[in-house]
Each structure stands twice: as C-alpha cells, then as structure tokens.
Amino acid sequence: xxxxxxxxxxxxxxxxxxxxxxxxxxxxxxxxxxxxxxxxxxxxxxxxxxxxxxxxxxxxxxxxxxxxxxxxxxxxxxxxxxxxxxxxxxxxxxxxxxxxxxxxxxxxxxxxx
Amino acid sequence: xxxxxxxxxxxxxxxxxxxxxxxxxxxxxxxxxxxxxxxxxxxxxxxxxxxxxxxxxxxxxxxxxxxxxxxxxxxxxxxxxxxxxxxxxxxxxxxxxxxxxxxxxxxxxxx
Numbered sequence: 001x002x003x004x005x006x007x008x009x010x011x012x013x014x015x016x017x018x019x020x021x022x023x024x025x026x027x028x029x030x031x032x033x034x035x036x037x038x039x040x041x042x043x044x045x046x047x048x049x050x051x052x053x054x055x056x057x058x059x060x061x062x063x064x065x066x067x068x069x070x071x072x073x074x075x076x077x078x079x080x081x082x083x084x085x086x087x088x089x090x091x092x093x094x095x096x097x098x099x100x101x102x103x104x105x106x107x108x109x110x111x112x113x
Numbered sequence: 114x115x116x117x118x119x120x121x122x123x124x125x126x127x128x129x130x131x132x133x134x135x136x137x138x139x140x141x142x143x144x145x146x147x148x149x150x151x152x153x154x155x156x157x158x159x160x161x162x163x164x165x166x167x168x169x170x171x172x173x174x175x176x177x178x179x180x181x182x183x184x185x186x187x188x189x190x191x192x193x194x195x196x197x198x199x200x201x202x203x204x205x206x207x208x209x210x211x212x213x214x215x216x217x218x219x220x221x222x223x224x
Contacts, residue, residue: 032212034212034213036215041217041218042117042203042215042216042217042218043156043203043215044215045212045213045214045215048211048212088156090156099144099146099161099163099168099169099207099209099213100146100158100161100169100171101146101148101156101158101205101213102158103148103155103156103157104155105155106155106156
C-alpha cells in the first residue's frame with residue numbers, strides 16, 4: 001500500500017534557527033512529490049519535485065528529492081514566526097492514479113520569537 | 114486568475130441528514146479532486162473528476178459521491194451523515210498534468 005511518512009511530527013524552534021523536515025515514501029511507480037504549507041486554511045503549494053538531486057529553492061525554503069532512498073527534505077533557513085504552520089508532504093503515484101495525492105501526517109512547526 | 118472557490122465555508126448538520134458541497138476550480142482546470150481532512154486521519158483522498166468523469170476513487174463508503182459539470186465545477190454529496198464525517202473538506206484543481214491547488218475548504222460539523 002502506498003505510504004508517506006513525515007518526521008518529526010512536531011517541532012519548536014526559535015526565530016533565526018534552521019529546520020529540516022523529512023518525508024519518506026513508498027509508492028508504486030512514483031510520479032512526483034509535493035510540499036504544501038498549511039496554516040489555518042487550505043494547503044498552499046510550495047514545491048513539486050520529480051527528479052533526484054535537483055534542489056528547488058524559493059527564498060528561505062528549499063527542497064530536494066532522493067529517488068533512490070525514497071525521501072525528500074524541506075529546509076527552512078533563518079526561520080520567522082510566519083513560518084509557523086503544518087508542512088505537508090504528498091506523493092503522486094502511477095499515471096493511472098493521476099489526481100490522487102497521498103499525504104503524510106504533516107509536521108507542525110512552531111517558531112517562537 | 115481567481116483561485117479555487119468552495120461553498121459553503123461552514124456547515125452544521127445533524128446525523129442522518131445529507132449535505133452537498135460545491136467547488137469551482139481555477140479557470141481552465143479540468144481536474145477536481147476532493148479530500149477529507151480530520152485531526153486523526155490527516156488528509157485523505159476521496160475522488161477525482163476530470164472532464165465530467167470520475168477518474169479515481171479513494172477508500173470511502175458509498176455514502177460519499179460526487180459529480181462534475183461541463184463547466185468543470187464539481188459537487189460532493191454525503192448522505193446519511195455520521196458524527197465521524199465532521200471534517201474539513203478540501204477540493205483541489207489542476208490542469209490534469211500539473212500540481213493541485215487547493216480551495217479554502219468547507220468545514221462540516223455533524224451533531
């Protein structure tokens with residue numbers, strides 16, 4: 001059965017710290033891995049990763065995928081209180097399952113001033 | 114471009130009733146997926162519609178159904194509501210080949 005596991009489940013840091021969030025997966029015929037940020041509303045898209053070893057960056061956030069070891073990490077540098085949110089990792093499997101994302105449990109990040 | 118919109122935003126129902134939720138995708142997007150989010154189970158896939166056809170279905174009972182119209186708007190229906198159906202229902206749209214963008218969700222409370 002397809003599965004996505006995130007760690008840690010929760011994290012408390014102080015402003016300015018760097019955090020690394022982990023996502024491991026088991027999916028039949030991997031297609032893409034996505035990261036979303038969810039505050040008290042709908043998940044907002046951060047990154048979509050399809051190729052191994054290519055880092056995607058957006059400001060202080062970056063992410064990379066390792067398709068051999070079946071995991072991805074999301075890095076946030078110089079954290080700010082506005083980074084406090086639940087970070088969700090999702091995987092899309094084989095072509096016949098297009099449109100179906102399998103989500104991990106999420107990592108709840110709290111950034112203290 | 115306007116984002117994904119969902120109506121209503123909040124809903125309170127009682128056990129045994131039925132409910133219909135609506136989702137309007139981003140203009141030009143033909144795929145609409147529905148998800149249920151609860152504290153215990155997280156985000157779980159319900160079903161996906163593409164060009165008015167259900168293309169994928171998750172592991173939910175038959176009380177959960179949906180449809181998509183020719184303008185790509187989608188509705189989700191839950192019949193014979195149970196307390197455990199209380200959740201945030203999210204819909205997401207995509208062009209069918211790219212990433213999914215989520216709407217604000219409908220928060221359903223079943224009493």
